[in-house]
Amino acid sequence: MTSTWIVVTAVGLGTIAIKAVGPVLMGGRPLPRRLTGVVGLLAPALLAALVAVQTFGSGRALVVDERVVGVLVAAIALMVKAPSRRLSYDARLLFVVVIAAAATATARAVN
Amino acid sequence: MREGSSPASRARGLGAKGYRHGARAALPLAIAVGGFGVSFGVLARSAGFGWLAPIVMSATTFAGSAQFAAVSIIRDAGSVAAAVTAALLLNARYGPIGVSVAPYLTGSSWSRLVRAQLVVDESWALASEGDGRFNSRVLIGAGLVLYASWVLGTAIGSIAGDALGDPATLGLDAAFPALFLALLVPQxxxxxxxxxxxxxxxxxxxxxxxxxxxxxxxxxxxxxxxxxxx
Incomplete structure (x- = not known):
């Protein structure tokens, strides 16, 4: 019980501090110009890394499992703007997430 | 500059780009995040965290992967130090992410500290307007919706516990890379x-x-x- 609360408190305080450091120290002021180009690439770099690790990572191993099926289906859906080009981005986002989960669940059930 | 309508935000259907637009854009993600929250609650309960600690953790930490890492290390009889270190390493990316949104978070230090807590991968990606620009209202609107679904999902999972099935059979683990892929494409x-x-x-x-x-x-x-x- 005690160790539970130590973990909860330490991780909570640490995370609050990490999230706050940039906005509290540098908030409301424009970044130096040289940094702007770098920060603009943070989103594509980190999002691609998250996709890669969450698709293939399993602890410290890289594996190809049913998640790949879901992510591939999602990639195709994004490419063809499924289910319809006329839907808003939000609606297509939900569609992509749901069919990815469904494809992986199906692949897992079949295996 | 922040009030302008960039091509990226128009492509995302966030024309007026206020808090409400951020909240609406986050709704589809909130379903996945809520489901993930339920599975976190279930896992934490099974790891001996009780029902309250998982909810407190989700309300204070608000970072899924780090919370999963900490709880699974404790469940596998790892040390407290290992659990805390792993979780904080996973959250270290919020250092540079915080720097990227800092110019757009104005107001007092306290208000910046509080709003900075609503930054998670999903709210940050939705608020991105490309070229390193961010919309702080979209960030906060999206962050609030995701926060509510994360904490509520955790509460359902930790209280209802074992009555719910294994999230892997529902393919939830593939929902997240798919989600991040969808957020990556407009970038x-x-x-x-x-x-x-x-x-x-x-x-x-x-x-x-x-x-x-x-x-x-x-x-x-x-x-x-x-x-x-x-």
Whole structure:
């Protein structure tokens, strides 16, 4: 019980501090110009890394499992703007997430 | 500048771009995040965290992957130090992410500290307008919706516990890479962002087998140094 609360408190305080450091120290002021180009690439770099690790990572191993099926289906859906080009981005986002989960669940059930 | 309508935000259907637009854009993600919250609650309960601690953790930490890492290390009889270190390493990416949104968070230090807590991968990606610009209202609107669904999901999972099934059978583990892929696609306009994405993914995959969890994602942020060339 005690160790539970130590973990909860330490991780909570640490995370609050990490999230706050940039906005509290540098908030409301424009970044130096040289940094702007770098920060603009943070989103594509980190999002691609998250996709890669969450698709293939399993602890410290890289594996190809049913998640790949879901992510591939999602990639195709994004490419063809499924289910319809006329839907808003939000609606297509939900569609992509749901069919990815469904494809992986199906692949897992079949295996 | 922040009130303008960029091509990226128009492509995302966020024309007026206020808090409400952020909240609406986050709704589809909130379903996945809520489901993930339920599975966190179930896992934490099964790891001996009781019903209250998981809810408190979700309300204070608000960072899914780090919370999962901490709880699974404790469940596997790991030490408190290992659990805390792994979780904070996983959250270290919020250092540079916080710097990226800092220019758009105005107001007092306290209000910036509080609003900074609503930054998670999903709210940050939705608020991105490309070229390093962010919409703080979209960030806060989206962050609030995701926060509510994360904490509520955790509460359902930790209280209802074992009555719910294993989230893996529902394919929830594939929902997240699919979600991040969907958030990545609008960012890929031009050669440099595509290169940064490819480098980021390559760095993360190369480091996964040889470094502790969290390091590969932080190291991937080095790919943004490509921006120095311009």
């Amino acid at each position: 890929l306009r031009g050669r440099t962002p595509i290169m940064a994405a490819l480098f980021g993914a390559a760095i993360a995959l190369a480091l996964t087998p040889i470094t502790p969890a969290g390091i590969p994602i932080i190291a991937a942020s080095a790919a943004c140094l490509l921006g120095l060339r311009r």
